[in-house]
Amino acid sequence: MATTANVRKMPAAATADMLRPSRSLWKDAWYQFRRHTLAMAGMVTLIILILGTTIGPFIYTTPINGIDFGRAIQGPSVAHPFGTDDLGRDMLARVLWGGRVSIAVGITAVLLAITLGTAFGALAGYFKSLDNPLMRITDLFLSLPILPLLLIIIFLFRDTLRKLFGPEVGIFLMIVTVIGILTWMPVARLVRANFLSLKNKEFVEAARAVGATDLRIITKHILPNVLSSVLVAATLGVGGAIILESTLSFLGLGFPSDVPTWGRLLFDAQNYLDLAPHLALFPGLAIFLTVLSVNYIGDGLRDALDPRKGG
Secondary structure, three states: OOOHHHHHHOOHHHHHHHHOOOOOHHHHHHHHHHOOHHHHHHHHHHHHHHHHHHHHHHHOOOOOOOOOHHHOOOOOOOOOOOOEOOOOOEHHHHHHHHHHHHHHHHHHHHHHHHHHHHHHHHHHHHOHHHHHHHHHHHHHHHOOOHHHHHHHHHHHHHHHHHHHHOHHHHHHHHHHHHHHHHOOHHHHHHHHHHHHHHOOOHHHHHHHHOOOOHHHHHHHHHHHHHHHHHHHHHHHHHHHHHHHHHHHHHOOOOOOOOOOOHHHHHHHHHHHOOOOOHHHHHHHHHHHHHHHHHHHHHHHHHHHOOHHHOO
């Protein structure tokens, strides 16, 4: 421990570091995250996009399916800031409303994926007898081509789900479920690797010594130390899920035409790219900004939660 005399001889910066109160893990992570310029810019952009898609339709109340053939294919103007489509519908209203669906699909699909991936990875990493069979299942899913399989499943079952839950809810459940089931494997491998490195640590052995059950050790002792890695993977996965949903809608296998997701807007715009490029510009820009922002936030979280980069 440094004496008062030694502290006086130290440089001012070193002395300040010694006297500064220690930060908690999450406060230190937030401090590191704020120093990541692109991550902060991505977070601000994503907040603006989420607020715009959730609150915007209540402020900008133009109907999303209000047809006006007299205003069809008009460029951006004061009356219609994002222009109008081939049926005279306001593009700003449709982009704002469609963002709700696209972002909801991305978040919900990733929640399902990280739930499955964490469960598989935790069981495989903790129980040696389950490691080989669960990892072989993971390898099997990794070998599947995601997009073609996604297209086949949705094409085969979308009519059934539409009859059971309605056209919008049925397609939403189908897309979210299929994306979640086909994208959990990287999370499983990440969680398994973390469990393998942590399950023989001293704090886990101490928990076993006092009689803690396997379930308690997994949920209370090991899993909290893995959550930072899962959080980063989830953040990066949202962008991929949004792109998958947009791809499905662009190919005509997503939501019906009266549900203007960003991918559906791009699908509707493909025949008017020369005549009205604004039809593709604004939904495409929304997808680009959302995915880019989420990726930058993921990069910032990865750096902030890395103990080797603390300071």
